[in-house]
Amino acid sequence: MRCGKPVQTVEQEYCADCRRQQYAFNQGRSVWIHRKPVTHGIYQFKFHNKRYYAKIFAGEMAEQYGGWLRRSGIDIILPVPLHSSKRRRRGFNQAELLAEELGQLTGIPVNNQVVYRIRKTRPQKKLNHMERQNNLKGAFGVSSAWKPCKNVLIVDDIYTTGNTIHRIAKVLKKAGVQKVYFLTISIGQGL
Numbered sequence: 001m002r003c004g005k006p007v008q009t010v011e012q013e014y015c016a017d018c019r020r021q022q023y024a025f026n027q028g029r030s031v032w033i034h035r036k037p038v039t040h041g042i043y044q045f046k047f048h049n050k051r052y053y054a055k056i057f058a059g060e061m062a063e064q065y066g067g068w069l070r071r072s073g074i075d076i077i078l079p080v081p082l083h084s085s086k087r088r089r090r091g092f093n094q095a096e097l098l099a100e101e102l103g104q105l106t107g108i109p110v111n112n113q114v115v116y117r118i119r120k121t122r123p124q125k126k127l128n129h130m131e132r133q134n135n136l137k138g139a140f141g142v143s144s145a146w147k148p149c150k151n152v153l154i155v156d157d158i159y160t161t162g163n164t165i166h167r168i169a170k171v172l173k174k175a176g177v178q179k180v181y182f183l184t185i186s187i188g189q190g191l
């Protein structure tokens with residue numbers, strides 16, 4: 001299992017996306033499948049200023065995957081960054097809130113200054129797979145002041161096609177990180 005999306009049979013090792021594309025991340029997990037009532041909760045969290053949901057979601061992440069994080073030897077947690085204009089409009093970065101709560105629960109340090117957005121991108125949810133890939137090319141950078149560590153965990157709210165995590169993993173590995181893992185609240189259904 002690579003991204004954690006459900007597969008049709010127990011013999012199937014990878015979901016359709018992971019069979020079709022080689023991702024830069026090593027492995028990932030999500031707490032829930034992206035369907036109701038989870039979709040509603042994430043929507044409230046992101047777009048209706050329910051920041052306290054971060055504590056609830058991070059609690060579930062730590063409960064379900066705390067052991068996996070320890071076994072993976074995670075050195076640092078990095079949230080997926082928002083472009084500054086989107087952050088100003090929303091007032092916060094939901095991935096950052098999740099990462100901070102998860103860090104407190106697990107004792108793993110969090111740094112929201114490592115990965116940054118180089119340019120503003122179109123919302124991924126409105127794009128097809130190929131458009132998503134092209135939309136994120138050159139969108140992320142890594143701070144030159146940061147000293148890379150061995151194992152990194154990227155935290156975000158939703159994993160759909162994996163393009164965002166892939167692009168961030170790519171720049172992190174180019175900067176010297178050995179393994180990149182991810183953890184999200186929910187994941188697309190795959191199949």
